[in-house]
Amino acid sequence: MISRGSEWHRWEPHIHAPGTILNNQFGAADPWGSYLTSLEGLTPKIEAIAVTDYYVTDTYEQFLAHKAAGRLPDVKLVFPNIELRLDVAAKSGFVNIHLLVSPEDPDHVGEVKRILKRLQFGAHNDRFDCTREELIKLGKRSDTTITDDGAALRHGATQVKVNFDQLRKVIHESEWAKKNILIAVAGGAGDGTSGLRQAADATTRQEIEKFAHIIFSSSPAQREFWLGQRGVAIEELRLRYDGCKPCLHGSDSHDQKSVGQPVDNRFSWIKGELEFDALRQACIDPEGRAYVGEQPPRSAMPSQVISHVTIDDAEWATTPDIPLNPGLVAIIGARGSGKTALADVIAAGCDAITTPGWDADENISPSFLARARRLIGEATTTLTWGGGATVTRALDGNDANGHTSFPRARYLSQQFVEELCSAKGVSDGLVDEIERVIYESHSPDDREWALDFAELRDQQTSRFQQAREREAQAIADISDRIATEFEKESLVASLTKQVGEKNKLIADYTADRARLVVRGTEAQVARHTQLSEAAQKLRSTIQNFGNQRRTFVALQDEVRSMRATGSPEMLRQAQARHNNSGLNATQWDEFLLIYKGDVDKSLTAYVNWADGEIRKLQGVPLPPGDPNVALIADTADISTLPLAPIVAEMTRLEALFSADKLVRDQYTALTNRIAQENSALQTLQTRLTDAEGAAARRKDLQSERDDTYGRVF
Template sequence: MINRGSEWHRWEPHIHAPGTLFNNQFKGPNAWSDYFTSLEQAAPVIRAIAVTDYYCTDTYQHFVREMKENGRLPEVALVFPNVELRLDVATVKERWTNIHLLVCPDDPKHVSEVERFLSRLRFEAFGDNFACTREDLAKLARKSKPELTDERAAFRHGASQFKVNFGKLREEYGRSDWAKENILIAVAGAETDGTSGIRDANDATLRQEIEKFAHVIFASSPAQRDFWLGRKSGVGEDLLRERYDGCKPCLHGSDAHEQTTVAKPDGNRYSWIKGALEFDALRQAYIDPAGRAYVGPHPPFRATPARVVAEVELTGADWAQTPKLALNPGLVAIIGARGSGKTALADAIAAGCDATDGRLSNASFIVRAREHLDGVGVRLSWETGDPSVRPLLDDSFDPSLYPRARYLSQKFVEELCSADGLNDELLNEIERVIFEAHSTLERDGATDFGELLELRTIVLRDNRDRDEEAIETLSDQIGLEREKQSQIAGLKSQITQKDALIADYIKSRDKLVTAGSAERVARLNALTEAADYVRTQIRLWSQESQALRSLQNDVSDFRTNRAPMALRTTKQNFVGAHLDDTSWEVFRQTYAGNVDGTLTERLAKAEKATAGWRGKELPRKASDQEPFVADDAELKQLSLGELEAEIGRIQRLINIDTDTANRLRTITTKIGDENAALKRLKDSLADCEGAAARTTQLQSDREKAYLRVFESIAAEEQVLHALYRPLMDRLAQASGTLRKLSFSVSRHADVHRWATEGEGLFDKRRTGPFKGVGTLEAWADALLKPAWESGDPKAVAEAMAGFRQAHQAELLDLSEVPRSQQADYRSWLRRFAKWLYGTSHIEISYSIDYEAVDIRKLSPGTRGIVLLLLYLALDDSDDRPLIIDQPEENLDPKSIFDELVELFIAAKNVRQVIMVTHNANLVVNTDADQVIVAFSGTHTPGKLPPIRYLSGGLENADMRKHVCDILEGGERAFKERARRLRVRLDR
């Protein structure tokens, strides 16, 4: 029992031989030799043959004798009899329905036993009752044709008259333990001589009963095979179980009656059976028709040959009594008692595939037995390609080596499914599968999920960041504008006070003027007003000059520092654009026009204007009676020097004493200063009175920016939906366990965080709807959360606008800073607005759900199911061998049966799966292709115990016994499988 277990082999289940009782067209003296030559030269090679004859096993016995005596058919490992009978049920083609007894050759007395069974079948004719024996069939023939004297001819004619009653056949089969154990029933499905030809409505029930009784259907068309596997629309496995006792394997033989058709079925529709070359493989095909029987030119496609470990060999290991094992390309189950060497084999295979790095725990064989493994190596032979040879201990692991298998060791599974929380690696694995579900054309050159997500969302996230910054800036500006509005009353009061003060100064000045000088006072007032105007011009032009100089400095700084820095940042952010330095230069920020010329020209103009308005200080004239300014001069066009000289002259003429002149000069100066201050106050008032309109516009802009943030969020959601779409579409079309898995994308609003941040700004002791801890969160849950999490951008903006309009005043009243403390309150307002319109608490989340529960909330056992679902059913792109150590850990038996069995069955059809297991369901109900049984011998201190292995398929009775003896629930698993499939598993 050292073999690869269940493999696909070509069988010939229905072929006649020279001397067959009816329609024997094998002619010539070398008929048998030619017949064997045709079988030997058949391609693909035939490994099992059911020699067919009518009502007897004559040609089978001759076939076996010829084969043994002449050393023919060296490739054929199994020959067994196929006894063809005709039921007393007619077809529309005026033929009789054929039924076949496929007889197990294991019993040395199988020929005599099947003849004894045939003898129980009866046919009534000529007032007599005839048994299905050679003697009685000859008697029946002579009753019909007395002239028949040749025994062979009489036997043939009697057989042609003998029709087996279906009811009697079924009854005798049910009464015979030997028949039930050693005979499988096959019925032809053809229209000519099979059940398809039973068309009479009155016989519909009889047809169904015949097909229900059969274990095998001789049929070759894809449509018939789909029907009998429950794959045809409207049929299904449940209907087949109800009407026909389950699914049936379809087989097809050449049904050769002449040399030209030997081993040449129509359309190259060869029969393939997966299993050892023994009759039990046919029984297993009845148990699992979809997985073990196939009709076609080639056997079903399995794992990619280049990805199949065909053989594992331990070198330099004196403890390995079975150093070399061949491995099946399908599902390999390694079983054995605790400490028998199961994990040792899995570790060795994984090490040979460079797949153990970071996957081994302290409980692994390689770690525990480290001191005994010096010089031990593992050699893997692949079905194609060169062997790989590795030391079992490889401390110089090269991380650049690509693992040629995926190893789910106990440590790896435990970490990914830990109860401590969802491990990042499980999410990474899920995202890898999502990424690989996209075609290479859809990946935008990305190499992993994170990179693809970044490529698809970077613009959206940048937009969101910019709009969030804009919201913050706008909120600051709104705060400033609100503060300006609060200053209007104060500014108006100051202007009134300033007007009164200036009036008082004028009255005081008037009192200093002596009588008779009214004209001079009027002239002085005109000159003073003009001087105030000129000073304003000087101030404005001086300010412009200073601003222009600052702007020149800013231009220089932009060119020298900011533009180069911006270009470097852009290069870093968009390195994927792959532009060369020359191309990048066009992205350097610069000014569109001749800013230097403009600034130089404007600065010269401003400085000239300033100098012109300032003028020069004029020297005092010899007589104050000589004016500096003509009486008809346009005073507001004169320089300040001229005006001040004339003002001084007039003041000297009005006042003769120095003290009075100084006082008049002082008051006149103050009047000028106060007029300038009054002008500034009026400018500020005009600015503050315009704040309301600006605030409205800024609030509108902020709401638009808030809307754009959620447009970016919604767009990112759509990107995620698009990324998951291929896998989601596949899950929507799946059946069974796969349908329990789903992917969802959603917005999550951390309302508690948002409300807590807000409450930190408020005096929660005050009365009102938001008094106390938690009330704000309750309001937000009701009014904002639905829109935040599921509303479109417009709905979110409307919800926030409604909340602000309804409650902003109440919230502002809760300020922890008194409004009287203007600077602090202004700072508080900014923090309030930044919080209210903040979106940092809004996140896009995606979840992988199993039965509508986020995997982050699943138990470790259920996470294990998701993990295996991922690797076994969804990871289509990974065709490497999958090695799993005890996938049943943390899972209950029902979950294993309900959730995992179908996953392993599906996976083994596309990749090699090697698993260590203690669970019988994962061996029996997955119909493991190969079972490797590990045994360990007596342990000598200081040495490893000897380890040996047995290997074979479940079609082998001895292997089934090992499964029952070793695995808990082994016998129960076999019985459950038999009950579920309504079959007998006596052997």
């Protein structure tokens, strides 16, 4: 059982060992000692090894003997990789195909030898099996001057070529082989299927790749092809090749220098337990469980995932220390094993349980913390985040939902899901969830950097709300303003906390983005960072102009409303208060309030000015060009440029950071998220400045109210 769930481990799926039949360059002086020492000292460490040799399992069996003697303690899985050469010519040799054999069967060596015995090669008016003894006979028959069995074995291995149709038939006819052998084929041009480029070879190539479960290739382009992300869709892969396939890459070591050292550190990573079944799972889910690269893919940024849960002062917790991994998607266990309890504990540590959730009736609530409220005692939970930060919370909720707290995660509890599925009608929870989905369906630009649905709604409807409020009753008195300033004063601590958390979140995202930088692209990254800062300044300025424009439009509405209803109503009220004046209608018209200047012309000019400034700052989108040619010269003063060319140059630079699409997408996503969080930080800082001035404004308003009371009384 895996305590942390599925994790990425480095595998070496293709490595030869001292004594390998062909091209053995491991040396004569203690080759196994040097070989094993090199493997034990590798970083990152290898935890699963496929010991490779041509046609036989001799070096695999020697490897197991060294493992049994105590070497390679970090290696948890060893299995044979039997390399065969097909009778299909590639660009510079013959196509190599590999039998990856599960070691789960105690007699797997004997069983695979039975499979190899069924593979026969015709030569010299005779047939030879793919076994050690038969290869020696073939070597001596092919060169009668050879008398040494070892030399004959090596020579025989160079002569034999396995017929592809025969191999496919032997595998399909053996239930043991179908259950215990995975087929891998080289994807390169020299000794792989990419070398079959003639039209006449197209069908053969497709049949070989369809027969294989795994492609041995480190090329990002090949990986994207076999995942249905380049050239062909997944449905076409299923039709032509029986589905997507994982790409793996090994060092193919034939000498001590290259042991476990593939070119450009293109290591193979498999997600799952260290057993052969993890390789089978990778064939089912190649995108999620197989990867080639210097580091395994990050499913989430370290600062945004929980790495450990600790429950203290809780005798009822049989497992108080629980490690988690970044890719965790499910908690699995028997009924009553504590799944809901663990979810509740994590939610409590994230400040993600609402006040109604803490106050739920312990007799009917499905929440563990609510049902066990009387037994919780002084238990606490401590969450350790991937970035190293820790937070401790009481499990009875006594420190929850404080004015400085905010949820680090969204908790859709069992109670919440049950309410959504019930027939009680539209609940507050459902409305909140609908609002969240609507908000997140808008891009950051469409949201105009609103922090939540309420702010987005206010932005889009403020004109109409203000018009309605003016029609109904628009103006608040001094006491309301004083109450507002009191509320703002109370927000100082909360906003200060949020600004600090937002700064830390931006720093974490920036650190996460820095980890994605590939060696050799530092100059492009530095230029991208410079452009990103300039873009953020422009977006902030555009946001300010947008706020000004909305204010001008709202003022236009207010002017029209004042003329249409406000001033006439004030005149009618005056007439009612002074009905004995004796003034006629024409005389009363002189009392109608009007604006001193031509406000219509002024406001129209202000709106046009704001639109013009926004257009100048946004600029005109550039047409696609050569990705290797800079759109902005290094000597250009980017502070004078509009947003569109800067964004286009940033997009061009992002495509150069890495050949790996996943890394590029992560870098782009983090850049966009940093920009969004910076805009949110600016909004928070503006609110904080306003809240910090509330005390002085409140005192002035109280003095004004005292003066008003004096005049009244």
